[in-house]
Amino acid sequence: xxxxxxxxxxxxxxxxxxADSQTYLDSAATSQKPQAMLDAxxxxxxxxxxxxxxxxxxxxxxxTRAFEExxxxxxxxLNAASxxxxxxxxxxxxxxxxxxxxxxxxxxxxxxxxxxxxxxHANLLPWQQLAQRRDLALIVLPVTTSGxxxxxxxxxxxxxxxxxxxxxxxxxxxxxxxxxxxLLALANTHGAITVVDGAQGVVHGRHDMQQLGCDFYxxxxxxxxxxxxxxxxxxxxxxxxxVLPWQFGGEMLxxxxxxxxxxxxxxxxxxxxxxxxxxxIALGATLDYLASLDGAAVLAHxxxxxxxxxxxxxxxxxxxxxxxxxxxxASFVVEDVHSADLAHLLTEQGIAVRAGHHCAMxxxxxxxxxxxxxxxxxxxxxxxxxxxxxxxxxxxxxxLG
Amino acid sequence: xxxxxxxxxxxxxxxxxxxxxxxRARLLMAWxxxxxxxxxxxxxxxxxxxxxESLVWLVGHFSEGHWQFRASGDAxxxxxLLALLLVRVNGLPADELSTLDLAAWFSQLGLARHLSPSRTxxxxxxxxxxxxxxxxxxx
Numbered sequence: 001x002x003x004x005x006x007x008x009x010x011x012x013x014x015x016x017x018x019a020d021s022q023t024y025l026d027s028a029a030t031s032q033k034p035q036a037m038l039d040a041x042x043x044x045x046x047x048x049x050x051x052x053x054x055x056x057x058x059x060x061x062x063x064t065r066a067f068e069e070x071x072x073x074x075x076x077x078l079n080a081a082s083x084x085x086x087x088x089x090x091x092x093x094x095x096x097x098x099x100x101x102x103x104x105x106x107x108x109x110x111x112x113x114x115x116x117x118x119x120x121h122a123n124l125l126p127w128q129q130l131a132q133r134r135d136l137a138l139i140v141l142p143v144t145t146s147g148x149x150x151x152x153x154x155x156x157x158x159x160x161x162x163x164x165x166x167x168x169x170x171x172x173x174x175x176x177x178x179x180x181x182x183l184l185a186l187a188n189t190h191g192a193i194t195v196v197d198g199a200q201g202v203v204h205g206r207h208d209m210q211q212l213g214c215d216f217y218x219x220x221x222x223x224x225x226x227x228x229x230x231x232x233x234x235x236x237x238x239x240x241x242x243v244l245p246w247q248f249g250g251e252m253l254x255x256x257x258x259x260x261x262x263x264x265x266x267x268x269x270x271x272x273x274x275x276x277x278x279x280x281i282a283l284g285a286t287l288d289y290l291a292s293l294d295g296a297a298v299l300a301h302x303x304x305x306x307x308x309x310x311x312x313x314x315x316x317x318x319x320x321x322x323x324x325x326x327x328x329x330a331s332f333v334v335e336d337v338h339s340a341d342l343a344h345l346l347t348e349q350g351i352a353v354r355a356g357h358h359c360a361m362x363x364x365x366x367x368x369x370x371x372x373x374x375x376x377x378x379x380x381x382x383x384x385x386x387x388x389x390x391x392x393x394x395x396x397x398x399x400l401g
Numbered sequence: 402x403x404x405x406x407x408x409x410x411x412x413x414x415x416x417x418x419x420x421x422x423x424x425r426a427r428l429l430m431a432w433x434x435x436x437x438x439x440x441x442x443x444x445x446x447x448x449x450x451x452x453x454e455s456l457v458w459l460v461g462h463f464s465e466g467h468w469q470f471r472a473s474g475d476a477x478x479x480x481x482l483l484a485l486l487l488v489r490v491n492g493l494p495a496d497e498l499s500t501l502d503l504a505a506w507f508s509q510l511g512l513a514r515h516l517s518p519s520r521t522x523x524x525x526x527x528x529x530x531x532x533x534x535x536x537x538x539x540x
Contacts (some may be wrong), residue, residue, distance in 0.1 A: 338476035338477065340453075340476040340478070340479060341476050341477050343454070344426070344478045348426060350421070370455065370475075399423060399427065400430075400477070401424055
């Protein structure tokens with residue numbers, strides 16, 4: 001029985017891409033957008049743009065209200081204790097940089113920052129550079145062959161010198177959920193600040209910040225069917241107080257003279273300058289749309305399609321899947337075939353997948369691979385997409401054979 | 402501007418015909434097979450071109466006013482693209498090489514897409530390296 005997506009028609013780009021003979025299987029890089037989001041984006045501009053938190057006039061008041069309502073929607077989506085725990089950034093990358101700069105004061109030479117071997121560059125480089133600036137030790141947790149952070153090793157490596165733990169929730173290369181509750185508990189034992197990179201994880205299922213119990217959770221809008229240019233930093237109120245502002249400018253201050261200033265508390269103290277007003281409002285509309293769906297049905301659809309992807313890859317001799325993917329994506333290589341050649345021929349056939357190192361160079365290098373092909377799924381994908389992918393894969397391998 | 406080198410004429414004749422993507426891919430691989438191999442010494446880190454999804458090496462020699470390049474890679478289709486590049490540039494006088502529109506060349510071959518900014522196959526990086534080599538050379 002082919003799996004159909006009842007939500008496919010909610011995303012106009014899917015029909016446009018099909019008309020262009022493109023099969024989109026790169027949602028882990030960025031997702032297509034629902035009509036509801038497009039309507040909100042256009043609606044905001046058409047009704048009259050205005051800056052937020054500044055003007056007393058009606059358009060300004062309207063924009064500010066919609067903007068702050070979106071903050072509330074995100075707080076509810078993540079079950080944050082308060083909407084003041086939600087900070088808007090330009091993306092997940094900026095959110096992680098905000099933390100690496102804003103928390104810098106708390107680190108002293110010899111302190112340790114712990115990350116894992118499967119981190120995206122966005123959750124590696126800010127910490128690597130902080131470690132260099134402050135003369136800290138960067139500790140990298142190893143990953144098991146199935147693709148989870150090795151908890152046995154983590155027990156030894158997370159210790160009294162650990163000041164901060166930053167780990168992914170769902171690997172963007174391996175599609176594996178990380179053992180967050182165990183890792184966060186280990187970090188908490190030693191009083192370390194905890195950061196979870198939810199860029200991939202937030203897209204699949206609902207995640208409850210109060211239950212998860214991390215200090216910070218980072219995600220981007222564009223992977224979650226929202227517009228690009230917006231990221232979200234969730235920060236637990238108590239820990240957020242320890243973060244210093246890192247960018248300075250309009251509307252983040254309470255008062256200033258030429259020589260000194262007093263800054264606003266979170267969230268506005270971390271949102272210097274004009275934010276992406278339209279995109280934030282449109283992200284709110286995306287969340288309304290997602291909240292209107294049967295969440296269990298979405299998860300079941302994604303799981304069934306993912307199983308079909310893994311079965312298809314598994315049925316092909318010479319194909320080696322990296323790790324043991326659990327959700328939404330799979331990366332693979334083919335014996336004696338260069339993934340660059342395969343990517344070339346898949347592209348020729350209108351298959352939009354990702355090839356290369358997936359912004360996780362050290363992980364791929366550790367696996368001894370120059371690159372891999374990644375297929376990733378969104379809630380709008382269906383069996384037809386996978387069938388076209390597999391037909392193209394077989395054809396490519398025949399040409400390269 | 403001098404006439405196209407003979408091998409370039411041949412490439413143009415072959416690739417400018419209306420052919421399917423599959424034929425084009427097979428042709429690219431066949432051209433790649435004809436690349437003169439590089440020695441282990443030449444496949445060195447300094448000769449490696451950064452910014453490619455696969456490993457690519459480029460070596461250039463300048464003598465008597467002419468450039469001669471050799472190149473290789475570990476992926477087959479990029480080797481084909483390299484071969485098509487080399488037949489166009491090798492043996493050209495330095496001044497002619499510096500004004501040669503290589504984007505137009507690949508466009509004529511129906512391979513313009515491989516030079517698009519989102520491509521990471523490295524052809525663009527190879528052209529950049531070639532430009533660096535020729536600019537830094539004595540005239």
